[in-house]
Ligand SMILES: Nc1ncnc2c1ncn2[C@@H]1O[C@H](COP(=O)(O)OP(=O)(O)OP(=O)(O)O)[C@@H](O)[C@H]1O
């Protein structure tokens with residue numbers, strides 16, 4: 121692989137609640153190469169969002185560094201564009217003005233702003249919806265607005281935390297296809313955090329499997345499926361093999377997480 | 390839909406009936422002679438007094454004095470209230486430390502501050518503005534602080550991830566996200582600053598509508614007093630519906 125664009129080195133993040141201290145992320149290191157898609161997968165509560173916030177600069181870490189093209193980052197940085205798991209469009213702004221937001225903040229001149237907004241809305245397939253408000257769109261469309269907005273920021277690395285989690289299955293598949301298309305068109309270096317094994321295999325070049333608590337790197341799986349990819353690949357034999365292989369790694373971690381969750385429930389007789 | 394329309398026209402009819410019967414009752418009471426002269430003056434006398442008011446240059450001078458006092462007190466009390474509300478709602482520490490004071494001071498009658506305000510600002514418009522501003526400050530601060538806590542946190546994180554400055558966060562995210570509470574605060578703040586200003590004017594002053602009301606009262610010009618009260622009442626309703634309309638121009642929330 122080419123030289124890494126993103127280098128995550130030995131990130132450790134602990135949370136102190138009262139007297140207890142839990143290590144959410146424990147010495148996580150990996151790199152992402154130019155134009156590569158790396159998926160991070162792990163059971164609920166393993167520290168994925170924590171890692172997302174640290175890499176995006178919204179939270180500090182106790183140890184370790186985040187480096188983009190040789191530069192160590194401190195805080196939110198133009199090199200990283202974040203897409204959030206939750207509904208994150210501004211309800212009071214039109215679609216076009218939502219996408220224009222990062223450009224306004226950066227002081228980009230109006231004509232240039234309009235040009236870029238147009239470009240990214242076309243890319244995510246929302247041409248014609250410029251003057252709509254988010255409330256008038258479906259959930260999948262709103263998430264596309266959020267993705268266009270982050271792309272308009274012009275980041276070196278696109279960082280997404282379960283961007284499809286709030287959507288229904290069919291919308292998720294279609295949006296996955298769309299993201300794949302966009303990523304290929306822009307050769308966008310991407311870090312995708314996900315719950316879904318199929319999504320990880322479909323979209324990424326490598327899949328990083330995390331352990332459950334403390335969140336460590338369990339294994340990184342190379343996905344050697346041909347590119348350009350479409351949703352059709354889901355039917356192929358190799359695809360199934362990758363899914364099975366990753367599930368094998370993930371099963372123990374997921375069941376650990378489930379036991380934890382069950383232990384928190386009130387006991388029956 | 391037809392049933393809906395019928396319902397609305399029935400409501401309108403009932404409302405008209407309430408107004409009509411109130412007026413009738415009033416007029417009957419006035420004519421009955423049961424009460425002391427002019428305590429309840431005839432509607433015709435009030436209408437006559439209203440006509441007089443409209444032709445009275447003094448009335449307009451007093452009206453504009455009160456309007457200026459209310460406007461300035463709303464601007465001062467409102468902007469300080471918004472600033473304090475942003476601070477209390479934005480910082481957990483500040484909120485927990487200071488909000489109880491505002492919470493308990495809020496409902497106390499502000500008129501107790503009036504003597505102090507007279508000492509500080511004199512008996513002119515200064516003390517009236519101070520009273521209006523104090524009255525307006527509390528609800529605006531509390532509503533803004535509560536609104537701050539309701540803001541969708543992910544929107545704040547979006548702003549931070551795009552490296553918005555503090556100023557940009559305030560103008561591009563906090564204010565638009567707070568548009569409903571801010572409008573509500575404006576409406577409530579307006580109501581209480583009118584109360585604060587008028588109350589102060591009736592206590593000690595030499596101009597303003599409150600002053601005029603007390604003047605009519607001391608001359609036992611009851612029709613004139615009721616005419617003034619009607620004017621104040623209608624103006625308050627007008628401004629209130631104006632502010633509500635401002636809120637009506639809103640885009641839907643998702
Ligand atoms: N602010 C916080 N204070 C204390 N503990 C926290 C905090 N944020 C996260 N944690 C804990 O850190 C662990 C990792 O949380 P995180 O949200 O990163 O998990 P996740 O992998 O994103 O889960 P999910 O898949 O459900 O989104 C969890 O045990 C969580 O309870």
Ligand SMILES: [Mg+2]
Pocket residue numbers: 168169170281
């Ligand atoms: Mg998460």
